Amino acid sequence: MAALVVPLYRRPPFIYRLARLLRWVGVFVLVALVIFAGTVAYSAYEVAHASIQSKSFTGVFVSNGMIELSGSFTLTNPGIYPIEGLVFAAHIANDSGVHLTTINVGPETVEGHSSGLFPIVAWLPISASSAAESLLFVDQYLKVNAWANVTYAYMFPLSVALSETRSWGAPFAGFHATVGTPTYSNGNVSAPVTVSFANHASFVEQGSLSFVLESPASVACGGGSFSLDVNPGSLYDQTQYVTLNTGCNPSGGLLEVTLTFEGSTTSLPPEPIP
Amino acid sequence: MSVASLGGTAATSARATAPLSPEALGYRIPSLPYRILIAALRAVLSFVFFVAVPVAALAYIHSRGLAIPVSIAAVTTWGIVLLSLSAAKYVLKPTVAYGPLSVALALVFFLYLYYLLSLSPYRFVVPGGTVSLAAGYALFIEILMIVPVVEMIAGFLTTVEDLWSPRERLPFDYPA
Numbered sequence: 303m304a305a306l307v308v309p310l311y312r313r314p315p316f317i318y319r320l321a322r323l324l325r326w327v328g329v330f331v332l333v334a335l336v337i338f339a340g341t342v343a344y345s346a347y348e349v350a351h352a353s354i355q356s357k358s359f360t361g362v363f364v365s366n367g368m369i370e371l372s373g374s375f376t377l378t379n380p381g382i383y384p385i386e387g388l389v390f391a392a393h394i395a396n397d398s399g400v401h402l403t404t405i406n407v408g409p410e411t412v413e414g415h416s417s418g419l420f421p422i423v424a425w426l427p428i429s430a431s432s433a434a435e436s437l438l439f440v441d442q443y444l445k446v447n448a449w450a451n452v453t454y455a456y457m458f459p460l461s462v463a464l465s466e467t468r469s470w471g472a473p474f475a476g477f478h479a480t481v482g483t484p485t486y487s488n489g490n491v492s493a494p495v496t497v498s499f500a501n502h503a504s505f506v507e508q509g510s511l512s513f514v515l516e517s518p519a520s521v522a523c524g525g526g527s528f529s530l531d532v533n534p535g536s537l538y539d540q541t542q543y544v545t546l547n548t549g550c551n552p553s554g555g556l557l558e559v560t561l562t563f564e565g566s567t568t569s570l571p572p573e574p575i576p
Numbered sequence: 577m578s579v580a581s582l583g584g585t586a587a588t589s590a591r592a593t594a595p596l597s598p599e600a601l602g603y604r605i606p607s608l609p610y611r612i613l614i615a616a617l618r619a620v621l622s623f624v625f626f627v628a629v630p631v632a633a634l635a636y637i638h639s640r641g642l643a644i645p646v647s648i649a650a651v652t653t654w655g656i657v658l659l660s661l662s663a664a665k666y667v668l669k670p671t672v673a674y675g676p677l678s679v680a681l682a683l684v685f686f687l688y689l690y691y692l693l694s695l696s697p698y699r700f701v702v703p704g705g706t707v708s709l710a711a712g713y714a715l716f717i718e719i720l721m722i723v724p725v726v727e728m729i730a731g732f733l734t735t736v737e738d739l740w741s742p743r744e745r746l747p748f749d750y751p752a
Contacts, residue, residue, distance in 0.1 A: 314748045317737045324730035328723045335720050457715040459697070463708045 342455045345381025345414070349454070352378040361473075361505040363563035369426045369437070369473075378417040383455035385412040392448035394424065399445065402426055402434045428568065435571065439477045441502055443467040471502030471534075474570075479557050481515060481575045484546060491546045495557070497528055498539040507532040509563035515544060515552040515575065523550035530561075602747035605670045615663040622662065627655035645698035654688045670746060672738045678731025686724035693717045 314322070356375035364370045379385050390407040403424045412418040426434045436442065448464040482494035493515065501507055512527035524544040532538045546552065556572040598604055606614075630651050634644045661681040668674055697712035737745060 315737070315741070315744060317733050317740075318745050318748060321730040321733040321737070324726045324733070328726045328730070331726075332720075332723045335716070335723075339716070457713075457719075459712040461697075461710040464706060466706045 338455075342383060342458065345383050346454060346458075348380045349378075349385070352380050354378075361503060363509070363561065363568060364425070364566050367428055367432060367568045369428050369434075371424045371426065372421065374419055374421045376417055376419050377412050379412045379414055382414045384414055385452050385454055386456070387451065387453045388412065388418075388420075389452075390420075390448065390450045392424075392446055394426075395445045395447075396434065396436065397442045397444075400433050402437075402444070405448075431571075437470060437472060438474045438570065439472050439499075441472050441475055442470050444470050471504065473501055473503035473505070473507055474499040475502040476500055477570070479513065479559055479570075479573045481552060481557055482541075491548075492543045493524075493546055493552065494541050494543050495526065496539070496541040497559075498537070500537050501532040501534055504534055506534065507563070509561060512560050512562065514558045515546065516555045516558060516572075517550055517552050518554045520555075521550055523547050523552045523555070598746070598750075599752045601743075602752050603743075603750040604752040605746065605750050608667070611667045611669070615666040618666060619659045619663045622659050623655070626658070627652060630655075641703040643700040645700075646692060646695055650691070654684075654691070657684055658688065669749065672735075672742065675731050675733075675735030675738050678734060679728055680731075682724040682727035682731055686721060686728070689717050689721050689724065693721075 313319075354375055354377055356373065360373065361369050361371050377385070377388070388408045388410040390405070392405040394402045394405070396402055403426055405422055405424045407420050407422060410418060410420060426437055428434050428438050444467065446464070446466055446468055450462045450464075451459065453459050477497075477499040479495065479497050482496065484491050484493040495513060495515070497511060497513075507530050509530050510527050511530055512525065514525040515523045517523055524546045526542050526544050528540050528542060530538070552575050555575050557575055558572050559570040561568045561570060631648050634646070634648050634651065638644050638648075658681065661677065661684060665674060665677040665681055668677060693714055696714040696717065697710040699708065699710045701708045734745070
């Protein structure tokens with residue numbers, strides 16, 4: 303009888319079909335994720351080798367006693383997955399650790415096979431008695447702590463932390479404003495005022511420097527102005543004779559100096575007159 | 577009554593009356609040496625993808641002076657355990673041990689993924705010491721955990737099927 307038995311096709315039992323379906327789902331998910339991980343790794347490799355291009359910072363004096371530093375960086379994404387949620391923040395402090403300014407960028411997105419240009423602007427307070435006043439006169443190293451967060455390929459968050467020091471060239475390095483010995487001529491009293499400094503900054507200083515000689519009683523004895531057009535790395539050393547008001551003696555007083563650049567003014571710390 | 581109509585109880589009924597060959601019951605199980613050979617070949621192939629390549633990648637990262645996210649010894653150990661279980665599962669597929677082994681393999685795979693999940697994010701410092709990075713991959717691992725979970729359920733179902741109707745699945749796993 304056994305030889306007569308002919309196995310007939312029959313549908314697999316439900317429990318068998320369910321187990322088989324689940325195994326196929328597992329295999330499909332595993333294969334899909336392995337392929338996804340492979341493409342992510344390859345794209346990330348391409349992104350890592352596409353260097354971030356940054357333009358050098360340019361600085362200008364702006365109103366409210368600030369230096370505005372502006373620049374930009376370009377992030378190229380040659381991979382197939384987007385770079386999302388790009389957030390960049392940087393804290394800048396001076397030599398002493400005093401916080402000067404904060405830079406914030408984002409959140410931004412750079413799609414695959416594209417690049418993004420991101421402007422960066424920072425304002426440094428350089429007016430008298432402000433935190434960054436010394437940036438005007440003293441070359442120093444700035445402490446830069448920067449952070450960036452991105453999400454790559456939808457599910458891979460990446461955080462980058464950078465800590466470094468950047469050299470800062472003072473626009474009025476070694477600034478000296480001195481008043482010489484008054485001289486008498488034709489009944490007038492005049493005094494030589496000499497201004498000297500070196501422009502160690504990366505930007506041209508174009509504007510004017512005006513000054514007022516004040517007596518110890520804060521009475522203006524006279525004043526004048528210097529025209530400035532100082533290239534980076536150049537020295538400036540000019541003397542100007544100022545006719546003093548009759549009966550006004552600036553000796554023991556103060557030399558008040560004001561910078562004017564493109565309509566904005568910045569007062570420098572007063573220099574004592576010997 | 578034909579064998580086909582006996583369904584899951586075909587083997588039991590047949591044993592009670594007259595012994596039927598597997599071919600007569602609609603399946604042909606490969607020999608044990610053949611299954612061992614195929615399992616070994618699969619293990620070698622899997623070893624390349626799941627152990628050798630990751631270890632090579634980790635060694636490359638380590639050679640560049642970067643911290644590695646997971647130790648090479650851990651990847652090797654987990655990989656060998658998984659491959660051994662996978663090979664045993666394949667060899668013992670015609671037996672009732674197949675279901676429990678499937679569950680065990682899925683459980684070990686799940687624990688391996690959980691171990692990797694606990695190591696996320698991967699933190700390292702670029703040589704020079706000024707730049708540090710943290711790369712998270714937790715979401716990817718969590719999605720990957722779907723695989724052992726469904727495998728575990730499938731293994732459990734197979735175990736139940738084998739207990740309820742022994743050899744019921746053999747004509748479908750090893751059609752004659």
